[in-house]
Amino acid sequence: MRSTATAWASWADYRESESLLTEIPSGGDLPAALFFPADYSVGMANLGYHYIYRKLRESGLSAERFFLSPIPYRSVEGDTLLERFGVIMAGISYECDVPALLRWLVNAGVEPARKRRDREGAPIIGTGGALTYINPLSLSDVSDFIVLGDGLPVLDHVAETLRRKGSRTEILRWLAEHPSILVPSVHLDSGLTFELSAAKRCDISEDYGHGCWIAPKSAFGDTFLVELQRGCARGCKYCTLPSRFGALRQRPVGMVLSDIESACKKATFGRVGLVTPEASDYRSLDDLLDGLRRLDKGVSFASLRADGLNRRMLRALRSGGWRSVTVAPESGDDNLRASCGKGFTNDKLTEALCMAKEEGISSVKLYFMIGLPGENSSHVLSIADLCGRIGGETGLKLTAAVSPFVPKPGTGWSGADFSKEAELQGKFAILSKAMRRLPKTTFQRSSIKEAVLEYALSWASSRVSEMTTELIKDTGAARGSILRQLTAGIDKNEAESELERLGLLF
Numbered sequence: 290m291r292s293t294a295t296a297w298a299s300w301a302d303y304r305e306s307e308s309l310l311t312e313i314p315s316g317g318d319l320p321a322a323l324f325f326p327a328d329y330s331v332g333m334a335n336l337g338y339h340y341i342y343r344k345l346r347e348s349g350l351s352a353e354r355f356f357l358s359p360i361p362y363r364s365v366e367g368d369t370l371l372e373r374f375g376v377i378m379a380g381i382s383y384e385c386d387v388p389a390l391l392r393w394l395v396n397a398g399v400e401p402a403r404k405r406r407d408r409e410g411a412p413i414i415g416t417g418g419a420l421t422y423i424n425p426l427s428l429s430d431v432s433d434f435i436v437l438g439d440g441l442p443v444l445d446h447v448a449e450t451l452r453r454k455g456s457r458t459e460i461l462r463w464l465a466e467h468p469s470i471l472v473p474s475v476h477l478d479s480g481l482t483f484e485l486s487a488a489k490r491c492d493i494s495e496d497y498g499h500g501c502w503i504a505p506k507s508a509f510g511d512t513f514l515v516e517l518q519r520g521c522a523r524g525c526k527y528c529t530l531p532s533r534f535g536a537l538r539q540r541p542v543g544m545v546l547s548d549i550e551s552a553c554k555k556a557t558f559g560r561v562g563l564v565t566p567e568a569s570d571y572r573s574l575d576d577l578l579d580g581l582r583r584l585d586k587g588v589s590f591a592s593l594r595a596d597g598l599n600r601r602m603l604r605a606l607r608s609g610g611w612r613s614v615t616v617a618p619e620s621g622d623d624n625l626r627a628s629c630g631k632g633f634t635n636d637k638l639t640e641a642l643c644m645a646k647e648e649g650i651s652s653v654k655l656y657f658m659i660g661l662p663g664e665n666s667s668h669v670l671s672i673a674d675l676c677g678r679i680g681g682e683t684g685l686k687l688t689a690a691v692s693p694f695v696p697k698p699g700t701g702w703s704g705a706d707f708s709k710e711a712e713l714q715g716k717f718a719i720l721s722k723a724m725r726r727l728p729k730t731t732f733q734r735s736s737i738k739e740a741v742l743e744y745a746l747s748w749a750s751s752r753v754s755e756m757t758t759e760l761i762k763d764t765g766a767a768r769g770s771i772l773r774q775l776t777a778g779i780d781k782n783e784a785e786s787e788l789e790r791l792g793l794l795f
């Protein structure tokens with residue numbers, strides 16, 4: 290491993306700003322780097338990352354946190370250099386995190402390709418996270434092992450195995466004894482058939498339920514993170530949640546409130562961040578909001594459905610200091626939105642946002658997609674029409690964030706076409722022109738290149754995963770050329786049959 294001690298930098302300020310909410314054991318004498326492929330502010334706002342850190346420590350690994358920035362190769366806990374860690378584990382939430390992980394390893398001088406890393410003394414690299422529910426093959430070239438699905442039920446086996454005395458090959462073979470751990474050197478290189486499955490916690494009350502720290506330098510500031518529910522009972526055709534992450538499971542409201550009350554006794558914080566796909570689907574939301582009011586805590590919701598928004602939720606947001614809401618209408622056209630699986634209309638959305646304005650909200654962020662199945666240019670322009678209507682009728686300051694639709698494995702629209710780059714460019718051009726005419730509206734278009742990468746990696750086979758590593762290692766390769774080669778390499782049938790052989794059908 291290349292020395293990463295190039296410049297002295299310390300996480301001391303960050304450590305001092307954090308308040309620990311739970312007793313966390315030291316984890317023993319086997320150090321494990323737990324990497325999040327984004328800035329500290331993003332990683333520390335991710336409840337799953339808190340869970341995995343705590344579980345690793347409780348299972349007997351001395352986990353320390355690493356982030357992409359601001360200090361990439363020293364741990365938060367002790368400013369310890371990455372080169373001191375023989376085990377590196379990374380939580381990967383979505384496809385574009387894969388190149389970030391690869392670049393981080395390459396810049397540290399760690400060989401990112403597992404086959405070339407296959408020698409005693411080289412770090413063992415494990416991955417897990419949301420992407421493994423969708424397509425773990427995109428991680429198959431970098432990972433010595435991949436934890437599939439919910440990590441907590443699997444990590445005791447990981448920790449116990451990594452602590453056993455054995456050769457690298459033996460350790461990987463022992464890891465592969467667990468049905469929710471994919472070990473590419475065992476499962477992919479053998480050509481045999483397996484019955485792997487992503488771990489899914491049926492009763493999420495068995496998990497920790499809340500964050501380990503209040504971290505004011507995280508994206509949510511002085512917020513206590515608490516989980517309400519997992520999975521989703523709705524069926525939006527583009528979304529991976531209903532099909533890949535399991536049925537809707539909720540934590541009892543008494544348990545959620547008791548977590549918040551005990552956190553209040555241990556630390557000072559202003560807000561409670563509700564970690565949930567759709568807050569309005571939580572059956573005891575009113576009781577929870579009553580409890581929060583009693584405790585004098587504000588609240589934050591990640592995103593709200595227009596058909597679930599009510600005055601109580603808006604008042605709770607305002608009491609937490611928020612003056613902004615986020616809604617994802619996906620399209621400006623009622624019929625196209627209905628075909629996505631979202632039944633609310635432009636009238637309903639505008640009415641909900643008028644109510645938001647009355648309750649003291651001053652701005653709204655709206656998420657849309659272009660390139661949806663059945664879309665034409667008037668559908669694209671309907672986004673600008675809807676923004677104009679909302680701006681005019683509500684007086685809210687508006688941000689429209691528009692991204693290309695990416696068909697994902699396992700969704701209702703997995704077989705849909707991904708639009709050609711030129712087509713998306715054309716649609717963005719039409720929309721930009723129309724959006725320029727709208728007052729008090731900011732238009733944010735996301736990167737087409739990033740969407741291409743997301744598409745390529747969501748359908749990656751192990752061969753495409755190898756290509757990704759090689760292309761990232763080739764530091765002279767231009768981004769455009771990397772994307773062209775990856776896109777040309779996509780073969781959905783190849784990925785599907787490889788997953789079928791592992792028992793992980795889309």
Ligand code: SF4
Pocket residue numbers: 521522523524525528529530531566567
């Ligand atoms: S987009 Fe939201 S409401 Fe629709 S299925 Fe996904 S999580 Fe559920």
